[in-house]
Amino acid sequence: MAYSAILIPHLEKEDAKLHATQEETSWIASLAVVSAPIGALVAGFLMEMFGRLRTLQIGAIPSVIGWILIATSTNIPMLLVGRLLTGLATALSTSPAIVYITEVARPELRGSLISFGPTLASFGMVLCYLKGAYLQWDIVAYLSLIYAIVPILLVQLIVPESPVWLVSKGRIEDAKKSLEWLHKNETSESKTSVAEVQFINIMKENEIKLNEQRRSKHSSTSNKWRGFLKPTGWKPMAILFLLFSFQQFSGIYITLFYAVTWFQEVGAGVDAYMASILVGLTRFLCSMVNTWLLRRYKRRSLCIISSFGMALCMIVSGYFTLNIKNGDRSGYWVPVACLLLYVCTSMIGMLTIPWTMTAELFPTEIRGIAHSISFSMANLLMFAALQSYRSLQAFLGGAYAVQWFFAGVSVGAAIFVWLLLPETHGKKLSEIEEYFHNNFLALGAKNKDKRRRAARRAQHNAKLTATEPLNPKTQHV
Helix, strand or coil: CHHHHHHHHHHCCCCCCCCCCHHHHHHHHHHHHHCHHHHHHHHHHHHHHHCHHHHHHHHHHHHHHHHHHHHCCCCHHHHHHHHHHHHHHHHHHHHHHHHHHHHHCCHHHHHHHHHHHHHHHHHHHHHHHHHHHHCCHHHHHHHHHHHHHHHHHHHHHCCCCCHHHHHHCCCHHHHHHHHHHHCCCCCCCCCCCHHHHHHHHHHHHHHHHHHHHHHCCCCCHHHHHHHHHCHHHHHHHHHHHHHHHHHHHCCCCHHHHCHHHHHHHHCCCCCHHHHHHHHHHHHHHHHHHHHHHHHHCCHHHHHHHHHHHHHHHHHHHHHHHHHHHCCCCCCCCHHHHHHHHHHHHHHHCCCCHHHHHHHHCCCHHHHHHHHHHHHHHHHHHHHHHHHHHHHHHHHHCCHHHHHHHHHHHHHHHHHHHHHHCCCCCCCCHHHHHHHHHHCCCCCCHHHHHHHHHHHHHHHHHHHHHHHCCCCHHHCCC
């Protein structure tokens, strides 16, 4: 995300050593997203065949090749291939990293470690914006090789493979060694070590999984696809498609991919690279608060507040951008402040919650396939939004009009959430599944559920009354 933000302004300069048109830079920004669905699907197969850490190492190969191609590019096609490969590498590496953490971390740390991933990604964006402010884009690409090579060396030399995967492949001794390394600094109150306890638990879970696989051996793939024709399949898929559409076309990712260009186009007169660093820092700080918000508050409320906050920021920013265009620079700093607030409000709900819902809304039998489809769908929508940004700007008439367009989409998102998005906070997965059996509109669904439960209780009480003797006192006479 951040690299395209620092790269595009350099390429669009007339005296650039490698010049690109606006149409070409729109491809440079968006092409990294296209390969993400492919990478995610391939990663699933590689993880099962070669292991979690080996898949991370395989993912480093397109990353290294991609960054070398970008750094040494003498023409735009080389740059595009490099972007495609780095996008593929990102998708190849994300899934195994999350799965590895899930399998080796202690339960009380698992959630925090997984949620810390986006925080580190935000910190990486800050570093990229910072390097872009002082270094040429090709030097930044060379430096990015470090982030691909060093972790892979550490994985090869120090970190052991997931014991869960090793057990699933029958490599019992390797699994024991892995657990001993992972828990070498932990002490146990009983005679049995922590590593031995974990090994016993993993073996039990593996046996349960094998039994489930034997039971479901004869269930055909076509039965799973039929699950999408049920209300519990097509309803959440339709809702997620619309939710991701609102997310992408409200400008959330466009402002990240085009951060430097954005500040140049609003005409605020500030250092665009320094302002982009502030955007990265804002996102980093907000991402640390986001996990707490998601645990404490309801999803629908957060999304509605987020959408209206984003809309307000874009309306005000668009107004002052138009004033700057007309020669009134009295509020030149307002678009900068508004974008920072826009990033804050997006982090509250609309940036993060749609991604979490890809795992929450679907029933167990189709959850894996549905998650992959939802992820691919979201990335294709992101590609469409990034690719159409420059055309949209030209069609609407400038930066101020695009901001008002984003505001309109954000208001639409708030209305959509109010009408259709179900509440999943604090709900069991079985309750979410039951919701889709009985509802489509979220508006009024709570009252409908109350009436339905009351009717069930009344029906149950009526049955009990019907089975009781007419005169209990004379029953034994």
